[in-house]
Amino acid sequence: MKRYHLSIQILMGVILTLLVACGGTDSQVVSDTAEQVSAKENDQSSENVREEATMQKKKQGTYADPIIKDEDVSVSPKRLQIPAIDVDTDIENVGLLDNGQMGVPEQVENVGWFEPGAKPGARGSSVLAGHVDSKTGPAVFYNLQKLKKGDEIFVTGESGERLTFVVTGKDVFPQYEAPVEDIFGYTARRSLKLITCTGEFIRSKGGHQDRLVVYTELKQSES
């Protein structure tokens, strides 16, 4: 069970006392009405009391400003554009493979979005993976390592809304030593991570030995 400390801290106490004092007569009147618990009988009188007791409260007024709240700006990604490395491509949804790996796009020129994870623009880790090369030559993320802090990335959702992300950094990890839980896990940031292969290609050891992760974050309040 919870601990209860009902002692009001001195600072608060002082402030509160001031407040109660400043509304002294008002609270007296209100407490008088509270004694009479019948709401119906006192409808009229409590109405009158309330007119006095409340501050500048106007009955049934309107508060014009719109409600301020956390807006969901996330999108189901369909298109990725990275002008800095001349990428403009479609996004496929991918999931988990049987071996526990994140899936990859079927087309080497496409990029795969890890669909069980966060949507781009939502808080958390949204992950896009693209091939660095095909069997015969460069693929969509061949130049991903050239991205640098501040470069912009555009993700377009299915209804055409476009989000801008900004590169904040990058890391290279040996394939089996990447902090997968950090890369895919929740964060309060609206992060988008781009992954591709890098490092030496050793076919007998599963191909490319390293993974490149480029970190980006949503650029706030565009529009």
Place this chain on the structure above:
Amino acid sequence: MNMNMKNAFLAVPLSVSLLIPTGLNVVSAEDHAKPSVTTEAVELRSTLDNLLSEHAYLAVETMRKGAEGAPDFKEAAGALSANTEDLAGAISSVYGEEAGEKFSKMWTSHIGFFVDYVKGTAENDEEKKQNALDELSQYRQDFSQFLESATGERLEADALAEGLQMHVNQLIGAFDSYVVGDYAKAYEYEREAINHMYGVSKGLSSAIVNQFPDKFNNTKAVTPAADLRSNLNHLLSEHAGLAMMAMQNGIEGSEDFKASTEALAANTDDLAAAISSIYGEEAGQQFEKMWTGHIGDFVTYVQGTAKDDAAQKEKAMEALKNYRADFSQFLETATEGRLDADTLSGNLQQHVDHLINTFDSYVEEDYAATYEQLRESYAHMFGASKALSGAFVSQFPDKFAMEMPSEMPDTGMGGTADSNSDLWIFASILALISASALFYRKQAKQ
């Protein structure tokens, strides 16, 4: 009116088959650990859910009481202070006493600035209001910096400051709306302010858990199962919170009574949607009927109190008793016995007692007891959501499985690698051959 409703829902048969979604295979072979709502990390998140949301709730209510010059203002503020101490206790348990004290000081001061704002409004003193807002702005910077360093930059000061600004704006918005008499907006704001804190709790708990993985047995605060528990934490505690205030408004005949019951009804809609998402539309509707019925019983109790009509109060209590039995049975059936109707009924009795006792104390003007019980009543709902989410997740583990890769993707085929792999050579030769074939064909054409 509510009695009719009661009869209406009793007439709806509890159909077992409706409650079991079709096409769901219970797979036993699992690659992942079973999803759980009771890991160390989820418990932390749940504690923060409780304390942070309660802060927003009590802050809004206290400011409202301040605007009214209500006689229970001091006790409401006292409850807010007690909440601060609990929050500081939670921070201390993670970051040590010193950090806890620092936290408590900053947190208390920000509440003070809100009080200043309320005072400024009372005195119609724009300058005082502006000063309070300026102070809150400074607090925002300091507090964000504090959390950024505490979490080892897992939370960013800039994002935190933005989030805090939203918190400040929501509380001010709720208060200003209330003062001008836009009660619908005031309660909408209150709900948003509460909702916002669950995002804060999600971010903070996840940052703390990632910072001290050993302390939390390497479990995660944000998983589909944890999200379910948190969602139920939110909606169930908000239900209790709004219900207690609606009852007070009811007995006072307050102008904002209607708006407060509408907020409560909106909360019911959200709860029904959560039930529907797991058990289907029909079950969701059945749930909504029962739930709305029990709210009606409380209204009957309040009306009985207002008329000093012991018989009506008794009638309401009797109806609530029936509700307990029916609702417990509904949940036992839905969860295929994972929740026991008798145990549930006992827990529901506690919920009913909490709300009735809080209300009775209020009517008796024992405000210290009112707010002590109000806090207990609020906290009690987090136990309810733990039990419910636990049963739901155990019933549908696949629905709440964490889909997290164990390995990075294979995003290269070697076509640009400097490797002397046989295959690569073979591929190159093939490519060469086809290229020369093409060349020859071109030659031939010309």
